[in-house]
Amino acid sequence: MRAEPGRSVTSKVLALLDAFSPATPALTLSELARRTGLPLSTVYRRAAELVAWGALERGDDGRYRIGLRLWEVGSLAPRGLGLRELALPVMEDLYEVTHENVQLAVRQDLELVFIERIAGRHAVPVLTRVGGRFALHATGVGLVLLAHAPAEVQEQVLAAPLERYTELTITDPGRLRRCLAEVRRVGYAVSDRQVTMDALSVAAPIRVPEGVVAAISLVVAHDRADPVALAPLVQAAGRVVSRALNSSHQG
Amino acid sequence: MRAEPGRSVTSKVLALLDAFSPATPALTLSELARRTGLPLSTVYRRAAELVAWGALERGDDGRYRIGLRLWEVGSLAPRGLGLRELALPVMEDLYEVTHENVQLAVRQDLELVFIERIAGRHAVPVLTRVGGRFALHATGVGLVLLAHAPAEVQEQVLAAPLERYTELTITDPGRLRRCLAEVRRVGYAVSDRQVTMDALSVAAPIRVPEGVVAAISLVVAHDRADPVALAPLVQAAGRVVSRALNSSHQG
DNA sequence: CTCAGCCTTTCACCCAGTGAAAGCTCCGGT
DNA sequence: ACCGGAGCTTTCACTGGGTGAAAGGCTGAG
Secondary structure (H helix, E strand, O other): OOOOOOOHHHHHHHHHHHOHHHHEEEHHHHHHHHHHHHOHHHHHHHHHHHHHHHHHHEEOOOEEEOHHHHHHOOOHHHHHHHHHHHHHHHHHHHHHHOOOOOEEEEEEOOOOEEEEEEOOOOOOOOOOOOOEHHHHOOHHHHHHHOOOOOOOHHHHHHHHHOOOOOOOOOOOHHHHHHHHHHHHOOOEEEEEEOOOOOHHHEEEEEEEEEEEEEEEEEEEEEEHHHHHEEEEEEHHHHHHHHHHHHHHHOO | OOOOOOHHHHHHHHHHHHHOOOOEEEOHHHHHHHHOOEEEEEEHHHHHHHHHHHOOEEEOOOOOOOHHHHHHHHHHHHHHHHHHHHHHHHHHHHHHHOOOOOEEEEOOEEEEEEEOOOOOOOOOOOHHHHHHHHEOOOHHHHHHHHHOOHHHHHHHHHHOOOOOOOOOOOOOOOHHHHHHHHHHHHOEEEEEEEOOOOOOEEEEEEOOOEEEEEEEEEEEEEEHHOOOHHHHHHHHHHHHHHHHHHHHOOO
């Protein structure tokens, strides 16, 4: 048969990678075809090439999974492992002082991506996953990243419906706008039970000369927390990472 | 001009990703073209598509870098972050007991890839990088992974020249073969100054029913070390991770 | 000013990629 | 054993997405 007016080959390859998610890390050939909307034979050939390179791996069960080679390449992302390497020692210090959850995130488009997490054994359990995404308007890190994002990004987030996670989540654009102004003024953000009813987070920005590139936060049980006491700790950690970032950039 | 008999589009896309390495995490368009051997215009178009998707990012300096989107997808690799999530708590325990470097690695073809590392502040500095590769015949984790690799893999490694890192590196195939047998017999590996003259590592396997999928190790200063005393600790950690792996597989 | 280096766009050509369909393999049911 | 179904692999004639040389921009150095 003749080739229908189609998408570019590259977009098909990337669509295959897109099909994988934390909820579905292993897919059969037919599932891949269904998710991408591509013919089975096309998926078969593209997937075979990706397996040969190592971007995908094929298990004994015949399912495709993301391959280690892709993890290797992905680990070269400056905002991924690069940032993590600099921030991890600081995060460990923060953990030793508080024994609470410590998180590191960056903004990607209109969401945030968690880069690293130290999960305190005896701290409140967090549902986030390293490599996972989340909305910007609820978490502490999200509020910090949004407050220092370009005006255009802020407007886009404020224009869209703000998902409600708990009864305390800010869903009113006007209130969110005032909250962001306050975050910029005081230099840190507090998200009190705005994601789950048992947790509170305090977040501070990580800066380079061009602006805020990441945020670091403590997530604690809401009834055990004194945000005002924690804020200086988190801010100090943010400043230490900022300094490390700037010197690594220049040097 | 007419299209020359060329490589597949997918292979060109993957060649672009291959061009990036820890030593060269940021490349200009011309550098990419030089490294891949592809014409400038081809690289330009493929790179533009990758940027649009987020696999690459383009800095203010015009250079291309690995994008956060690729890091996100890569983080779904079961042998990458998946393994890491299970092993990290155990690695932290091992660190708390010893305050030495703790490493986690898997085998990829004829090399090993470091999945995670806890770098002890006051421990001997290690030169490895998370996401980095290394030969199988020198490090503790490498010896464990090689000792339990398929016979075919072992033969390929033994057939190739064994690179020498220090005067104690095993470069004789016969000696390496006997060393691997010993590793299998005792259930752990010791690499004494076989990578650098100041460090010694003790490594133990992480098993699933199908075989050994990863290795965990302690790296300590060689003059402060008692391998025989450390081995049970590392082996115990390996067993704990093995158990976690197996239960997560089934459940 | 010119030159050199690098990035971007154009354009006519054509081969890598396409997708329906046939073939294959492995199950589980009868 | 036989059949039917589900999923994977391969074939084949056709074609549009990809190609790369070359021209056009854009900087910054000399």
